[in-house]
Structure formats: C-alpha cells, structure tokens
Amino acid sequence: MRSSPELRPNFWDALVALAVVLLAAGCGFAVWGGQNGAAALTAVVSVDGVETERLVLADTGETERTVESNGYTLCLRLTETEVWVEEADCPTQDCVHTGHISRSGQSIVCLPARVIITLEGGQPVDNGVDIVVG
C-alpha cells in the first residue's frame, strides 16, 4: 500500500523533529546535567556583608589584590589553587594566621576589617563532618 504524499515525512518534518530532540536534550542537560558538574574554584571577597569581587582562580592565575575596609588594609594573594592574606595591618592578625585556603567552603575572616574571603565551587570538601562547633 502506498502512503499519501501529504503523510510522507519531508525535509521540514525532519528539521522540526531534530529541533524538538535538541531542545529536549538541551533542557534536560540544563536541569539535571549541571548539578553534578562542579563550578570552577572561585574566591568571593565580601566587605561588610557586600560582595565586592569574585575571582575564578583558574582564570586569574597568580595575582594580588588589596582590600581596604574599616580603616585596615589586607594584601590578598591568589594562585590557581589557593588564596591567603599575605599581610594586614589589623590588630588581631587572625586573617594572616589562617594561612592558605584551597578547598570549597573554606574562609578567611578578618573581623576588624569586616572582610570575608570564601572559596566556592570546585570539588566539595569531605572531611567527615558537615559543621564544626568550637
């Protein structure tokens, strides 16, 4: 039996079908695919609760940033894998003593300057606990 020429798939039908498949695949990736992929390790600098800078370590490479806040100055050093406060003129020096941070979720906090540097993205840290008290 021969089908009617009107029912036979033509080029435009194939194009629409391809578009539907691509849209569905793209949508599925957007909804589910991105959740397992870790974002790049990023240093987020916030001053007095306001985010001032976001630096993707892999993109910025070895660099320096000066953060001035609340009358104090912090000299921040970044490489492709870690961040630390090289020097600061704050009285406590806790930010300097925190040392190098290199994993997602780690932070450097300078209370006198009211500065927080947090690492986001990258591989999540699994040190066996979700939160530390003390």
Place this chain on the structure above:
Amino acid sequence: MKRITAVLMAVLMITGLTACGEADPDKARESIQVIAMDTPMVFTAYGEKSTHAVYMAEDEARRLDALLSRTDENSVIYQLNHADGLGITVGEEVCGLIEAAEAYSQATGGAFDISIAPVVSAWGFTTDRYRVPDEAELAELLTHVGSEHITTAEDAAALDPGTQIDLGGIAKGYASDRVVAIFRENNVPRGKAELGGNILVMGDKPDGTPWRVGVQDPAKPDEEAYAAILTLEDAFIVTSGSYQRYFEENGKRYHHIIDPATGHPADSGLTSVTVVADSAEGNGTMCDALSTALFVMGEERALDFWRSGTYDFELVLVTEDGRVVVTDGLKDILTEVEESGYTYEIVS
C-alpha cells in the same frame, strides 16, 4: 499544523522540566556568610523561602548586635552601663534577656555572671590589649560583680554605680533562638546556622541523614581535628573552650573565660565544654549560658548540675588530662575519633 504542534510540545516539555527542577525544595538552597556580634556567621537554609529566610536571619543578627553591643554608644546596653546608677528604659526584650541571664546565674551558683564584664575588660579581652591585672585591681572590680547589683522591672533596668553588664555570654545564643524562629516562620525544612561557637542544625540533610557535627579538638584548634563527632537533627550545640581566645605572658597562658569567684581565667581542668539541647526556642540561649558556666564549674560540678535535671541538655566535656566525658543521652549519636588520642567515658 503538525509542525506547530511539535514546537508547542517542545516548549511544554521545557516548561515541564524546568518546573520539575523548582518543585524540589532541596534545590532551593541559600547560604550567606556575614560578620555580626564580632563573629563570623553562616546561615544556610533550604526550601522555597530559603533566600528570604537567610537574609531575615542576617537582619536579625545585625539588629541584636546594635541593641546588645557593649561598645556601641547607641546601644541600650552601653547606655545602661553609663547611666551612673540611674534606671533607664531598656525595652521588654532586653529586660527579658537580663532576667534570663540572672536566672542562669542563680541556677549555676554565680558561675555565669553578666556583671563580670569590667573584669574581662581589665584582662584586655574586649580591646585585644591584653594584660595581667594585679590582685588589688581585681579585688576592687569584683566588689561590683554579682546579681545583687542589677535591678529589673518590666521594661526598665538599673545597675549599681561601678557595675557594668555584657550580654555577650548569651547574645549569640539568643540570636540562634531568633534564627530558628525565622526559619520556622519561613517553612524552612532543613538548614543550619553558625554563630561563632553557637550552632543550630534544623531538620536532616537533603540525603535524609542527620547532620554530622564535629566537636573541635581543643588541643589542635588550628587543624581540622575533632574530639568527637555527633550526629544530630533539630538541635542547638554550643562550645566554650579555653583555646578560643587567649594570650601568653611570661610563658603562662591566660584564656578569656573568667571565673566570677576569683576574677582569674577559670582553672577547672577542662579545655572545652559542649552543651547540646533540642531546637526548642530558648534552648539556644540556655546552651550558650551553660557552656560558659559549666566550663567555670569544672567536671564534677558540671556533671552534678546535669544530673540535677534543672535544665534538659547533654554534655561533651574535654579534660586537660586527655579524656572526653559524654553524658549518656549522647552515647548513641557520638562517634569516637580514634586518632585524637582521647579516652572516652560515658557517664549517667
């Protein structure tokens, strides 16, 4: 027509998939880190209103910071401390907090005392200009310490001349009580909050397991090292430890937890006290006050106080001689850390 139908179906599919992504409350997660009350805080919430909830929590922490600060000239506490013995209106909230602090002071035999503030300042812990005060100075300051120097009535309070108070010993605990209330108002199914050494865990984790809370090893304060790990849901956990703030002079270490009976850093044989209670509102404040008081009281008195049943809480005590003493309400949810080198004792 068929082509239009196909395109419409694709659009519907996209919409449907996107909606699926939003329907799961665990996909809606918000976490912010802020500085308030002189400490870093992290608020993490799940659920549709998670963003609203964490920013409300931040606003509340900042409101309490401004209200309860001892150093901010605009705060009610600063004004009370500088009222030269006159009574002033402090508001029902602050009055209630002062009365709660008084109750914890009475219950612990004065081991917790908000009027110890001038003594703490004499050691330099409020200004980071550390010094060892002489005995005559401490003796004079201690004459102004004690509940009898504080008067409250409805929304007003007064301090005897020379007496000053600092609500820092319960302020973060009270803030955590407010955070749990805000999370509940916003239908947050699970979340956590860190306010310095005060922790709140709410619900379970997105994978359905309890939160794993590491109790910092006091012997290794700068390392990821734990004296014990607790698995908890819906709980407040607060630690006070001699390692958290200290200075050294002439080879001797002086920490920030001052014994109101002596005016000196508490020498109780403990290096940290962790108090655990369920997340009922008010327990955050209780855990905060008791962690300080029980550190001052030492192992024996702390355990006697726990056994008295005055308040409903559990304890993890870390001692100077290398023991972790745990009350039996925690025995099924405590994981020992072999590499810590501590020996573990369950007490009842």
